Amino acid sequence: MATQETPGTTGTTITSPEALDDALAPLAAVLGDRLLTPSSAGFADAAEVYLGGPERTPVAVARVRNTDEIAAVLDVARRTGLPLGVRAGGHNLARHALVDGGIVVDLRLMDGIEIDTEAGVGRAQGGALAGAYVAAAGEHGLATGFGDTGGVGLAGIALGGGIGYLSRAHGLTVDNVLGAEVVLADGRVVRADADENPDLYWALRGGGGNFGVVTRLDLRLRELPVVTGGMFVWPADPGVLAGVLAAFAQAPAELSGMVNVMVAPPLPMLPAEAHGKPVVMALACFTGSADQAEAAYAPLRALGPLHDSIAEIAYPEMFAGGGGPESGLPGDARTGFLGAGAWAPDEAWAAAAIKAVLAAPRGVAAVNLRPMGGAIGDVDAADTAFAHRDAAWMVTVQGLAQDLDGASALGEWVSAASASLGVAGPGYVNFMARATEQDVRDAYPGATLDRLREVKRTYDPGNLFASNHNVKP
Ligand SMILES: Cc1cc2nc3c(=O)[nH]c(=O)nc-3n(C[C@H](O)[C@H](O)[C@H](O)COP(=O)(O)OP(=O)(O)OC[C@H]3O[C@@H](n4cnc5c(N)ncnc54)[C@H](O)[C@@H]3O)c2cc1C
Structure with a gap:
């Protein structure tokens, strides 16, 4: 697919509170009270993740409901250079969802899960939790393997690998991802699977949140009554x-x-x-x-x-x-x-x-x-x-x-x-x-990192998605 230039995010153009208000105004118009800033009620809870640590305060948390709203947040981050975080289950060990002085795309309202028993496919939105999916599939005697903790984000674990109670029997979570819907850095919504954008499909299965906001994952279900x-x-x-x-x-x-x-x-x-x-x-x-x-x-x-x-x-x-x-x-x-x-x-x-x-x-x-x-x-x-x-x-x-x-x-x-x-x-x-550069090399040994960088250059050349174990384009 064609590449598209996105401005770099290494420095923000926002230099005053007024400029920040102006930059966030289009988002406030779209999201209303689902755009939380430090003065909003509920901001502290929205800006918390599972692990504690040094203070990291975003300028806004955007509680999105669909791909258009996500594209609107990405547009603001791209134009202003404000750092961008993506939050689902909030369990990341490096606390990557929290970006100090940046905007967080909070996917928790996008938590729909559909268990298609005929196709043997589970479809989950990007903010769904692994435990909710396991329970929904379990009602039909079906399962897809995640980790060991229900509160972990389903996409968060899937994008990194996903080792857990079924891995030796059925493979890692990535081995059971059949396809994904992704909002790219430039706002386009694409499908990634074995036929469409196969390079992106490969990269998503282990490359983390480097390539876009995953709004839906299709997962292989297996019969597992007990x-x-x-x-x-x-x-x-x-x-x-x-x-x-x-x-x-x-x-x-x-x-x-x-x-x-x-x-x-x-x-x-x-x-x-x-x-x-x-x-x-x-x-x-x-x-x-x-x-x-x-x-x-x-x-x-x-x-x-x-x-x-x-x-x-x-x-x-x-x-x-x-x-x-x-x-x-x-x-x-x-x-x-x-x-x-x-x-x-x-x-x-x-x-x-x-x-x-x-x-x-x-x-x-x-x-x-x-x-x-x-x-x-x-x-x-x-x-x-x-x-x-x-x-x-x-x-x-x-x-x-x-x-x-x-x-x-x-x-x-x-x-x-x-x-x-x-x-x-x-x-x-x-x-x-x-998440030092050495950590990233350790995570993606040999030719894997080179190949990930190639995919990054295609789908996120401006490195908008940088708050992760970052693959630099
Ligand atoms: C108590 C605990 C138990 C765990 N158990 C296991 C386990 O058994 N097996 C295992 O493999 N891992 C396990 N993990 C690790 C877990 O898989 C990672 O921490 C993962 O990043 C958590 O995802 P999250 O959505 O909860 O986190 P978040 O902090 O919300 O997200 C982490 C990052 O993932 C990316 N991301 C998440 N969702 C999306 C999305 N929809 N689109 C694009 N990017 C996204 C973003 O870069 C985001 O910053 C565990 C972690 C904890 C704290």
Whole structure:
């Protein structure tokens, strides 16, 4: 498709409050009280995201309802050079939706979901949440895999990759994106799929919010009336942890999940003596028959869990545990990929992981391990902009500080723990709290970044969509 020049956004032409009012006037005319500025009632709530952190105050939050309204916001940002943020579920670890002194396109009113049982396709607007989609599809015994948290934006997770309870069985979320509707930087609305704008379709599947505002995603649905899933908890011991990781690595592709090494919160289902002690907590989801599930879980049960809630449940119940702690707290995370095939970390690595968690500052801290392989590895690395296809494990060192003052200690711990565990580039864009140029290179290794830049030059040559793990045109 043809390229179109858009003015750069590196500097704004707005130099006074009056000029800002003039610039926003056309938007106020279109959006009315859905254009929130710092003096509007409800602005503080609208300008908040899941994670807390240093103050970032937008000049306006535009609560859009359709593609025309989005195009109007993009037009103002393009003409004025005001930075632009895009907000859906608000769960981004780098808090990219919040742009200091800029305009936020808030997609939360565009949360429609349609489950087309005949076509086997779920259609969701760009502001829908993963949990709402999982529940709607689940009513028909159908599913598309996202992550583990219902409050995460469906497009936000899908654009970065999407690893979760069904990834080894059905692939990442990006592997189940059939097409998208996108508002481009110049305001045009285009379709991206295997036939129309295939370069954009490729880039959207891992390249994040770099290419436009996604207003609709079409997703492959699969029949999944029940799964066998739930939670295991063991006392943290290097032998147990290495055993748990080996069991996941050698399990059939029907088993997906994650393993957290962490200090046990005071959960009622855990024996009181485990509270405050290091534990290995696994969330697991098996999509095959009950008999196959029994066999797949046997090696994990043989390791003597303190807690075992694995049962046959409807898939949406996997999301019943909610989204982790209600936040507003500063967070940090570093992610990397380890091993290949059915490899699993050994006892020495497991001991280092437990030691790292015990050294964490006050707050919430974990080493999170997600088994790859299965359907994730069946896709060629060049087929999507998510290119980390051969690894055995995605490992994330992550935490929440107790308050803003604790953020730097948390950051130091994340860096030190990552280094001690070999968690370094390449990384997964959805779990990267930092966004330096090196982080972007880590997220898009090899030829992927070059190809993304080519697509960026075609669809967003002025880099209007810059508040993300930015692919510079
Ligand atoms: C508690 C928690 C649990 C998580 N669990 C998982 C998990 O299991 N698996 C996993 O893979 N990830 C997981 N994530 C990471 C999550 O996928 C990313 O943080 C993602 O960016 C969140 O999207 P959002 O819409 O909620 O965030 P927002 O902050 O609203 O958006 C993030 C960015 O995504 C882009 N974006 C979002 N929607 C659109 C759109 N419609 N069009 C264009 N760009 C858009 C924009 O660049 C935006 O700034 C988790 C995060 C948290 C905090």
